[in-house]
Amino acid sequence: MRKKFSASLVALSFVLTSSITAVAQDANYSNKNALPEIGVVASDAISLDKEMIVGDAVMRQMRGQSPVISDPVLDEYLQDVGNRLVVHADNAKFPFEFFWVNNDAINAFAFFGGHIGVHTGLMRRAENESELASVLAHEISHVTQRHIARRMQAQQRSSPLALASLIGGVLIAMANPEAGIAAMQAGSAASAQLQIDYTRSNEQEADRIGIAMLARAGFDPNAAASFFSTMAEEYRMVSRPPARLLTHPLTESRIADARNRAGDYPRRYLxxxxxxxxxxxxxxxxxxxxxxxxxxxxxxxxxxxxxxxxxxxxxxxxxxxxxxxxxxxxxxxxxxxxxxxxxxxxxxxxxxxxxxxxGEPLKAVNLLKPHVTHNPRNQVLALNQANAYISAQNYDEAISLLKDFLLVNKDYQIAHQLMSEAYQKSKRFSQMHQSKAEVYALYGAYNRAVDELQYAYNFAGDDHLIKQRIRARIKQFRDQEERLERL
Structure with missing residues (x-):
């Protein structure tokens, strides 16, 4: 599905990163621009509302261009680990969204609006859940302390969205190097990546807050130091370290400091x-x-x-x-x-x-039914049951289940794709095109989304209520584009 509009998104990424060279010239800061230690003071650089809007826009761009994994089982697991940490975080101003990127590099990253991406390669190298949680806690701390916003505050000559757009392009390069190279050529990619390198004080702050969060959440506080050591050992002899070490410089003193901080908490043998x-x-x-x-x-x-x-x-x-x-x-x-x-x-x-x-979808339906009854909005259960219903040609049950699920998970891509499939197979073409429009919107391809809604309008016949809803949704998509332009 991404391939249908990947070219336009590559062009978008190139536009968003056009200010890289100018911003990169200001990458080095003098001591007089040292950032404050209280994350909430960055509100004059970008408000929380705008941070949510920009974060949502970057996330849509990433879905369209980087290998973001849509896997309900893995999503459920990662979100659960993340939520167990977030409840112990200070200054958590909005819900956090954790997602996977299919890339074998040891890397994770955070950006506006509580979005945190984790590479599959990092999970492969983590020895236990506490090591995974230590990385999530570190990234959560970058968000709660608003380190990107504070960087913007220090960089007075860059507008909020200019730097946010820059960060969006760089994040895509981190998540998918091939796409990043296509969008950021002429030697600017390396200097651009430096724009989201956190200052040493930011890293120390995220380590300190993250280890405390790790301990409060019941994980082993020594996991941060142990994972640091794993990364340092694995890449000690290579000429180019992984992205994680480029954006989060790892020194012997940082490892030692993590060990010392963990010593303030009781060790947990889990x-x-x-x-x-x-x-x-x-x-x-x-x-x-x-x-x-x-x-x-x-x-x-x-x-x-x-x-x-x-x-x-x-x-x-x-x-x-x-x-x-x-x-x-x-x-x-x-x-x-x-x-x-x-x-x-x-x-x-x-x-x-x-x-x-x-070819036994009804067996899947019966297997899942008692679990879905008990927990109808769990994404693994609901989406698997909907898929089984579609395979059993019971489209009404699938649609009913998906509608209920989308009430509280409106941005879940697979749910909209399954809904579109159910409508298509049941020959409800107006609704099918409406569901396709939602999928395109999740990728930030609003023009394609509007096209799908116009197809839906033509299939609506004399149903004036549906036509009115479609017109309203078209207006919402166009308003979203205009809102981003006004920023």
């Missing part, structure tokens, strides 16, 4: 976290490894029991078999796993895909 191991296995089997290698890797892991969690190894092997079109082998494994943990969302998701693949 057991192996099953959900973390399953999420890590899913990333390897579905996103990091090629299908053939994934099968070999997890067959060896199961045979040799090299993974810390046998269940995670079996789960990874089942996913690898599914990618390699060995569905019956996958089903045999998943039958065993789900018998021992019938409410596990990772397992329910895999079993749904297996039943649909085998």
């Amino acid at each position: 057991p192996i976290n099953k959900q973390f191991e399953l999420a890590k296995a899913r990333i390897k089997a579905r996103y990091s490894f090629e299908p053939d290698y994934a099968v070999e890797y997890y067959e060896a892991a199961v045979e040799q029991n090299v993974q810390r969690s046998k269940e995670a190894s079996l789960y990874g092997l089942a996913l690898a078999y599914m990618r390699d079109d060995k569905t019956e082998k996958a089903k045999k494994i998943m039958d065993e796993l789900i018998a021992g943990d019938s409410s596990n969302l990772f397992y329910l998701d895999a079993m749904t895909d297996i039943h649909i693949s085998l």
Whole structure:
């Protein structure tokens, strides 16, 4: 779906980053411009309302151009870990959104409006959930302390949206280097990336606040130092460090300081976290490894029991078999796993895909039904059940479930895609085009969204109420574009 409008978004990214060279000339600051330590004072640089608007615009751009993963199971897991930290954060002014980027680099990044991206490569290298949480806590601290806004405040000659647009282009380069190179040529990419490098004081502040948050949330406060050490050791001999180390410089003194700060809190020896191991296995089997290698890797892991969690190894092997079109082998494994943990969302998701693949969608419906009844707005349960209903040609049930889900998850891409599919297969073309419009809007492609709504209008016939709603939505999309221009 991205490919249909990726060219226009590359052009947009190029426009947004056109001010890179001018801004880069001001990258070095003297001591007189040292930033204050209280994050909320940056409100005169950009208000919280505008920060939300700009963050939403950047997120839409990233969905369209970078390899953002739409995976309900992984999204649910990452959001859960993030939320467990956010409830212990100070100055959390808005809901946080955590998302995955399919990139093997060790990296994570934060930007306006509480958006935090995590590369799959970082998850692959993390040894335990506390190490993952230590990175999230650090990025949450950058947001709550408003470090980007404070940088803008110091950079008086740049308007808020000019720098925010610049950051948007650089974030895309970080998430997808190929797209970034296409959008930022002539040697400006390297200097542009420096624009979101945080000052040493910002990094120290984020480390300090993040480790305290980590401890309050019940994670091991020593995890930050241990993950720092892992990164430093892995890249000690390479000529070019990963993006994470370029944007978050890692020195021996910083590692030592993290260890010292962790010493202020009691050490926690936590057991192996099953959900973390399953999420890590899913990333390897579905996103990091090629299908053939994934099968070999997890067959060896199961045979040799090299993974810390046998269940995670079996789960990874089942996913690898599914990618390699060995569905019956996958089903045999998943039958065993789900018998021992019938409410596990990772397992329910895999079993749904297996039943649909085998042409048995009603088995998936019945498997999920009691769980959906208990928790109807859980994204894993609701979206899998909707997918199963569509496969069973029960479009009304799918649409009803998705409408309810979208009431509280209005920006969830897969839900709109499933809704569009259900409407298309049930030959409700006006509603189908309306759902497609919502998908395009999530990518920031408002012109394409308006086109879809105009198609929807033509299919609406004599239904004046639907036509009125479509006209209102067209106006909303155009107003959103104009609002960004006015900023």
